[in-house]
Amino acid sequence: MWLIRLFEEKVDQLFAEGVLRGTSHLCAGQEASAVGVVAGLRPTDYVTSTHRGHGHFLAKGGDPRKLMAELFGRATGYAAGRGGSQHVACYEIGFLGSNGITGGGIPIATGAALAIQRRKQDHVVAAFFGDGAANQGVFHEALNMAAIWKLPVLYVCENNLYAMSTPVREAFAVEDIAARAAGYGMPGVVVDGMDFFAVRAAVAEAAERARAGGGPTLLECKTYRMLGHSRGDRRVYRTREEEAQWAARDGIPRLRDALIRCGEMTEAEAERIRDDVAREVEESVAFAKASPVLPVEAALEGVYA
Amino acid sequence: MKDLITAEGTGAPARFKELYFTEALREALVEEMDRDPEVFLLGEDIGIYGGCFGVTRGLLEKYGADRVRQAPISEGGTMGVAVGAAIMGARPVIELMFMDFITLAMDQLANHAAKFRYMYGPQSRVPLVLRCAAGAGRAYGATHSQTLEAWVLHVPGLKVVAPATAADAKGLLKSAIRDDNPVVFVENKVLYQSRELIPEGEYLIPLGKARHVCEGADVSIISYSRMAREAEKAAGILAEEGIGADVLDLRTLAPLDLEAILESVTKTGRVVLVEEGTRTGGVCAELAMQIFEHAWDSLDAPIQRVTTPDIPIPFAPELEAAVIPAAGDIATAARALAEM
Numbered sequence: 001m002w003l004i005r006l007f008e009e010k011v012d013q014l015f016a017e018g019v020l021r022g023t024s025h026l027c028a029g030q031e032a033s034a035v036g037v038v039a040g041l042r043p044t045d046y047v048t049s050t051h052r053g054h055g056h057f058l059a060k061g062g063d064p065r066k067l068m069a070e071l072f073g074r075a076t077g078y079a080a081g082r083g084g085s086q087h088v089a090c091y092e093i094g095f096l097g098s099n100g101i102t103g104g105g106i107p108i109a110t111g112a113a114l115a116i117q118r119r120k121q122d123h124v125v126a127a128f129f130g131d132g133a134a135n136q137g138v139f140h141e142a143l144n145m146a147a148i149w150k151l152p153v154l155y156v157c158e159n160n161l162y163a164m165s166t167p168v169r170e171a172f173a174v175e176d177i178a179a180r181a182a183g184y185g186m187p188g189v190v191v192d193g194m195d196f197f198a199v200r201a202a203v204a205e206a207a208e209r210a211r212a213g214g215g216p217t218l219l220e221c222k223t224y225r226m227l228g229h230s231r232g233d234r235r236v237y238r239t240r241e242e243e244a245q246w247a248a249r250d251g252i253p254r255l256r257d258a259l260i261r262c263g264e265m266t267e268a269e270a271e272r273i274r275d276d277v278a279r280e281v282e283e284s285v286a287f288a289k290a291s292p293v294l295p296v297e298a299a300l301e302g303v304y305a
Numbered sequence: 306m307k308d309l310i311t312a313e314g315t316g317a318p319a320r321f322k323e324l325y326f327t328e329a330l331r332e333a334l335v336e337e338m339d340r341d342p343e344v345f346l347l348g349e350d351i352g353i354y355g356g357c358f359g360v361t362r363g364l365l366e367k368y369g370a371d372r373v374r375q376a377p378i379s380e381g382g383t384m385g386v387a388v389g390a391a392i393m394g395a396r397p398v399i400e401l402m403f404m405d406f407i408t409l410a411m412d413q414l415a416n417h418a419a420k421f422r423y424m425y426g427p428q429s430r431v432p433l434v435l436r437c438a439a440g441a442g443r444a445y446g447a448t449h450s451q452t453l454e455a456w457v458l459h460v461p462g463l464k465v466v467a468p469a470t471a472a473d474a475k476g477l478l479k480s481a482i483r484d485d486n487p488v489v490f491v492e493n494k495v496l497y498q499s500r501e502l503i504p505e506g507e508y509l510i511p512l513g514k515a516r517h518v519c520e521g522a523d524v525s526i527i528s529y530s531r532m533a534r535e536a537e538k539a540a541g542i543l544a545e546e547g548i549g550a551d552v553l554d555l556r557t558l559a560p561l562d563l564e565a566i567l568e569s570v571t572k573t574g575r576v577v578l579v580e581e582g583t584r585t586g587g588v589c590a591e592l593a594m595q596i597f598e599h600a601w602d603s604l605d606a607p608i609q610r611v612t613t614p615d616i617p618i619p620f621a622p623e624l625e626a627a628v629i630p631a632a633g634d635i636a637t638a639a640r641a642l643a644e645m
Binding site for chain 2: 082087092099100110140
């Protein structure tokens, strides 16, 4: 979780310094959701992600150096600089891709689960998406198909209360997005997305149900992003008070304190982990900066398999 | 049919059988499904109903509901499901009941299927086929009669195939299914009921190779799908008048067989392009520009195109027949060029 937090803060800083170009959608604050979900799955399971996908990617085992290199647009990045933040994938670790279309990963995860079912394997696919995506038409279509076909897919809605600047109270007539699950004939579960243990437990239960042929689940992680939607977002649509309230529920100190309390870790070890990770993030920046950009000719290739 | 690739690799097949266009497509599906367990079908009413036009008749009974996966009316979601299955190594063949409904599938087709290989790199392949029933002539009205090849031609990363004959349909569908890229496979619904000769035995037709329909020295007529059949009829009309038409059936629009096009154009110097799609921004506009770019000094006359006008397709059968190009319209255009 520190890796995600420090990575995102570093990216934010690099943009502010004018070093990185384009835009970014940072997930600082939502670490417990990303890490909790992946921890509740097996390493051989799959995930699809969103435009806000760095956390999902790093949680799944993505290499921060190659991810940073991609943000720098370098040839050593996951997409050789052709994809950028919103378009990276690493099938080898089961990361089926971040996605620039809101909700785009939802039917894709459903199809991946269909392939798994057809092969009679016991993998599970988790589809990450936000509150905004839950209003896309393909959300409806995909959840319905997963339910009628009993596909091994977990729909993980990270409800951070805002779709860009639109608050959920203006976009939904229901309080919980998970309430929609009933309409599709699947379980709907609401979980504290700032609590790593709660997320992990909910995902593990849903994954076992899916593996046993029990079909999909809609999980709603209540969470909050600390930074803006993207670059240049002055967050005029929410209050500093609200931000402070959620910062007090930060999942990282919560997990750290729990691990120290039960003797899994000491304060010193916790500090060392944070320092190691900070170094790792610095190294990823150095790696990216030292990497070349693809030659232009290469940008004209690779359209077709 | 000298350019057919037989399973044995060389020579033309010795015998033929008579099949409906739909049956030829079905044979391609059966052969590819028997060959590769990863090939499966997705679409509306493809199960017990056999598909809106009967292409998948009998396949549910043969392969079961897992493999002939009948979807609810969810073109967008179904397209995305196909993408997700394909990136995992499955080879879905989706039936889109009417090409007009491609609008509903467009995000997953154009923003995902078409772009994954480029963005995500060699690890990512999307080997799916989207079979579309296109075309007017059945008085189905404006939202059930379109030919929208121009829309998908404009998306880098898609392949676009449009057979004109049943024999080509079978060989091209087999190749499309084996292709590791997303292929939009355009079937003309009027041609579905055409009964034609198909070679016995297994054969494949490569994507990106045009079919030289008939030889002529005076004017090139270049088209695809049902209009290639109309072009062939027009050539017959013109032959009676002593005008030799060199007719090319493109078969594939992306990748385009530019070599075959230029070979014909440099031979005749006069070109009529034909499509069933509407005029502005259509396939012919692209073909004309490529001909102009590569062979303008071979041209003895301006390039002509015969298309449907820029209107939604009208319902009344008399009106529909009047606006869709036919052999007579093509012959008129070619005659005018030949007389210049």
